[in-house]
Amino acid sequence: MENTLTCNNLKCRKELTDRALVTTCSHIFCIECVQRLGLVGQDSQRRNTCPVCNAQLAKAEDISINNLNPIEEFKTCVLSGLSPNFVMECAGRAISFWAYQTTQNLHYQQYLYKTLSEKYSALWARCDQINRDSDAKVNSLCEKLESMTASRDILQRKNDELAEAFKDKSRKLFQTQELYTKVKRKAELGRIERAASDAVDSSLRSVPPPVMNNQEAHPFPPPQFNDPNERSYPSSHGLRFDATAFVPGLSGLNTQQHAPEGQWPRKRTPSHGKDP
Ligand SMILES: [Zn+2]
Ligand SMILES: [Zn+2]
DSSP states (O other): OOOOOBBBBBTOBBBBOOEEEEETTTEEEEEEHHHHHOSSSOTTTOOOTTTTTOBBBOOGGGEEEESSSSOOOHHTTTTTTTTTTHHHHHHHHHHHHHHHHHHHHHHHHHHHHHHHHHHHHHHHHHHHHHHHHHHHHHHHHHHHHHHHHHHHHHHHHHHHHHHHHHHHHHHHHHHHHHHHHHHHHHHHHHHHHHHHHHHHHHHHSSOOOOOOSTTTTSOOOOOSSSSGGGOOOOTTTOOOOGGGGGGGGGGSOOOOOSTTOOOOOOOOOOTTTOOO
16 A cells, blocks of 8 residues: 555564554554553553653653544544644644654665665575586586496497407307317217227137147147047037137127138227228
8 A cells, every 4th residue: 555654663564554553752553563562551551662762651642542544524623723833733743753654664675675685686696606506517417428428338339349259259169069079979989999899809818719739728628539530520620619609799700700720710900890
């Protein structure tokens, strides 16, 4: 509302539109502050100093509760009967009261504006500083991000190279393992063939060879015959000892092919399972 006074209690500053207490020291208070500050009541309990300027308000006439929106009859009667000089003096004092309140309010508003401006400037400077710090931080983070992206690309390339090398090594390892398996099988086959050959040799060595002309060395000396004619064996009889009946391993030998008379069958050389 235009031309509205406010309560002079600085902790209240309420706009006064209805009733208010005015003092002879040109101060004005809302009804709530009047009650709170003890400006009305019995003389012994009433506050007799102004809460703003500490002026003495000892007399009952030093304070007055006025209606700020007087009815028309009040306007007609309040100054009626007074001489124009009194009327002008009263009006002058009322105008002075208004001018003082307006000046005080203006000073308050100016100080408020100044304080708000300073706070606004401080806040603006702080926001500006925060913006600059944020920009610097964002730039730093952007640079860091670029650096990390570059590092990630390098690591990605290295990873790809390592993956390719690993693939190559794995392929070579697989080939080596296959080769090792082949060599191992070959070695096992060689061992088996040697073992079989050794078994054959051992079996042949354990069988004493027949000696035709040496009777002391012959394990089975020929029977003694009284008749000299009985010593002549037919050529088909043969003195050769058939070892196949004792050594199963010899069953495969070519013992059915008789060597020429008087000769031991030729020893079979190991041929790794193949017939010569
Ligand atoms: Zn108030
Ligand atoms: Zn006062």
